[in-house]
Amino acid sequence: MSDRLSPLDVSFLYLETPTTHMHVGGVAIFQAPADGFDFNAFSSLVEARLGLLPRYRKKIRWVPGHISNPVWVDDPDFDLSYHVRLSALPKPGTEDQLKEFVARIQSRPLDRGRPLWELYVLEGLADDKVAIVSKTHHAMVDGVTAVDISTLILDAGPTPRETPPDYWVPEREPSNVGLLGGAVIDWLRKPSHVVDTARSNALDARRTVSRAVEVVNGVAATLRTTARSAPATPLNVEIGAARRFGMVATDLDDYKRIRKSHGGTINDVVLATVTGALRAWLQTRGESVNGLTVRAMVPVSVRSESQQGAGGNRVSQYFVDLPVSEPNPVMRLHQVSYAMNAHKESNQAVGADALVALSGFAPPTLHALGARLAGGFSRRMFNLVVTNVPGPQLPLFANGAQMLEVYPVVPLAKGQAVVVGLTSYNGGVFYGLNADRDAMYDVDVLAQCIDEALVELVETVL
Numbered sequence: 238m239s240d241r242l243s244p245l246d247v248s249f250l251y252l253e254t255p256t257t258h259m260h261v262g263g264v265a266i267f268q269a270p271a272d273g274f275d276f277n278a279f280s281s282l283v284e285a286r287l288g289l290l291p292r293y294r295k296k297i298r299w300v301p302g303h304i305s306n307p308v309w310v311d312d313p314d315f316d317l318s319y320h321v322r323l324s325a326l327p328k329p330g331t332e333d334q335l336k337e338f339v340a341r342i343q344s345r346p347l348d349r350g351r352p353l354w355e356l357y358v359l360e361g362l363a364d365d366k367v368a369i370v371s372k373t374h375h376a377m378v379d380g381v382t383a384v385d386i387s388t389l390i391l392d393a394g395p396t397p398r399e400t401p402p403d404y405w406v407p408e409r410e411p412s413n414v415g416l417l418g419g420a421v422i423d424w425l426r427k428p429s430h431v432v433d434t435a436r437s438n439a440l441d442a443r444r445t446v447s448r449a450v451e452v453v454n455g456v457a458a459t460l461r462t463t464a465r466s467a468p469a470t471p472l473n474v475e476i477g478a479a480r481r482f483g484m485v486a487t488d489l490d491d492y493k494r495i496r497k498s499h500g501g502t503i504n505d506v507v508l509a510t511v512t513g514a515l516r517a518w519l520q521t522r523g524e525s526v527n528g529l530t531v532r533a534m535v536p537v538s539v540r541s542e543s544q545q546g547a548g549g550n551r552v553s554q555y556f557v558d559l560p561v562s563e564p565n566p567v568m569r570l571h572q573v574s575y576a577m578n579a580h581k582e583s584n585q586a587v588g589a590d591a592l593v594a595l596s597g598f599a600p601p602t603l604h605a606l607g608a609r610l611a612g613g614f615s616r617r618m619f620n621l622v623v624t625n626v627p628g629p630q631l632p633l634f635a636n637g638a639q640m641l642e643v644y645p646v647v648p649l650a651k652g653q654a655v656v657v658g659l660t661s662y663n664g665g666v667f668y669g670l671n672a673d674r675d676a677m678y679d680v681d682v683l684a685q686c687i688d689e690a691l692v693e694l695v696e697t698v699l
Contacts, residue, residue: 240295240309241423242376247306249375250297250349254651256478258346260353262372262646263387263660264339264484264669267638269365270395276323276358279390279636283356284317286389288403292377293386296352301413305420311407312352320354326361332484335359335368340482342370343646343671353377354386367638375648391633391640467532471522472620472654476673483670483684484644489630489661491695498698499567501574506694507625507666508535508559508577509570511657513690516561518683530558534619535577556619566693621653628662644669655680 242250249259267274287293295309326334338359347353353374360367371387392398411419467473492506501509511533519526535555560572624647633640644667645658654676659668668687672680 240292241419242297242306242308244306246376250307253346255346256476257649257651258343258478259375259648260343260347260372261375261378261648262343262370264335264482264644264646265369265371265387265635265640266362266642267367267369267635267640269367270637273365274358274360274367274638275636276360279358280317280321282397282636283321283386283390285400285403287317288401288405290386290389291405293352293354294405294407297349297376298411298416300416300420302417304417305423308411308416308419310410313407313410315352315407319351321356322358324357324359326359328361329363330359330361331363335362336482336484339370339646340480340674343372343482344478344480344674347372347374356386356390366641369635372646390635392635393631393633395634395637395639397634397636467618467620468530470519470529470531470620471524471676472531473652474654474673474676476649476652476654477675479674480649481670481672481674481677481680482646483668483672483680484642485668485670485684485687486642487666487668487688487691489664489666491691492666494698495570495694499570501570502577503661504535504625505570505574505577507659508533508557508573508623509566510687510690510694511623512559512561512563512569512573513566513693514683514686515559516563517686517689518679519561521679521682521686526562529562531561531621532619533557533559533621533623535623535625566690567697570694622647622650622656624656624658626658626660628660630661630663632663642667646671649673655683 253259292309294312294315296312297307298310299307342357347355354377355372357370358367359370362368373386492503495506496503515531516526535557555577557576560569563569563572642665643660643662645660646669647656647658649656649671655670655672657668657670659666670680670684
């Protein structure tokens with residue numbers, strides 16, 4: 238069976254434009270070992286572990302006529318030195334220079350004629366630190382395990398773990414005729430799959446009906462929220478290809494203290510912090526915040542307790558109106574918590590999942606049009622994206638160097654001036670602000686406002 242891209246995966250290729258690149262990335266800062274960071278040894282480590290992620294030596298081949306989704310095929314000319322690169326800042330490299338490097342790297346699209354990922358090892362940072370900047374196309378990240386190359390290089394201790402031998406030999410690249418034949422075979426197989434699925438669902442009619450009612454209610458809740466146009470703010474403008482990048486490092490214990498004192502969840506505290514930051518940032522621009530809300534699209538994990546550790550991802554999208562007009566930080570937190578609870582009770586998560594699943598029935602050409610149309614409506618539906626991904630609370634290492642900080646780089650959607658991504662790791666919460674270069678000339682001001690908004694909440698803790 239061919240390794241064909243799923244409708245969701247291929248949508249990220251269709252959504253990509255010269256100004257909206259669909260790669261995700263990260264900036265990890267490491268403390269180099271006493272004997273320095275050995276780039277050649279690091280490259281060898283990456284090469285040895287690529288066998289654990291076969292897709293990272295595959296490239297995309299489109300089916301002639303686009304009669305089916307493209308497939309992953311082995312790249313017979315795979316060149317590790319193209320994907321793992323060494324760069325350096327003039328010593329001692331500053332944080333501003335690091336952010337400028339990240340912005341320039343993330344502004345460039347990935348080469349679709351090669352496997353869709355890159356790693357940059359950046360030397361020259363102050364205090365013998367090293368940064369690793371990653372870029373991976375959204376279509377590359379496995380929809381089941383969500384493992385990417387940056388995860389593969391990390392170990393729980395300074396000594397790299399043993400890796401099974403890799404005897405990779407690229408398979409012969411298919412011809413256009415072979416691609417067409419594979420598409421026809423996949424299409425012929427699909428009806429039986431649909432019949433089998435229907436037969437399985439029919440075994441429990443009561444469960445099926447209950448699920449259908451739940452989905453309908455969830456879809457209705459989602460549509461009610463997004464039917465109201467997002468407020469007009471400086472966050473929604475025509476964007477270019479160039480980027481700026483902001484970084485904020487905060488302490489996870491502060492969020493825990495706020496949650497313990499005022500209730501809600503860690504994610505609620507994060508959203509309340511972002512709300513306060515947006516309020517202050519808008520005021521620095523002379524914008525009125527009276528009666529204003531900012532609608533955020535917030536991806537949320539909806540895995541149950543029994544699903545934890547079982548592998549796979551259950552992520553849904555909530556649309557939350559952030560109360561930036563509210564001057565009281567505790568009231569902002571309560572309003573955010575109330576809004577998030579209302580979404581959970583309305584089963585909006587199910588509605589969002591159902592809408593995504595429906596796209597799987599669209600033929601590739603129509604799916605491409607639908608994906609582009611959805612991207613065009615993003616400005617009307619929400620003002621910005623806020624992603625919060627919990628990470629491990631223990632130190633990790635790459636080639637003997639301890640990771641100190643890690644900042645996500647989330648792609649911008651069409652008409653979105655900035656996206657806020659954050660990751661918790663080893664007692665810290667790290668914000669990465671990926672922003673349009675022209676529209677967000679003051680992204681560092683927004684970063685400072687995040688710091689100050691968190692302090693404002695901490696000061697309310699008794």
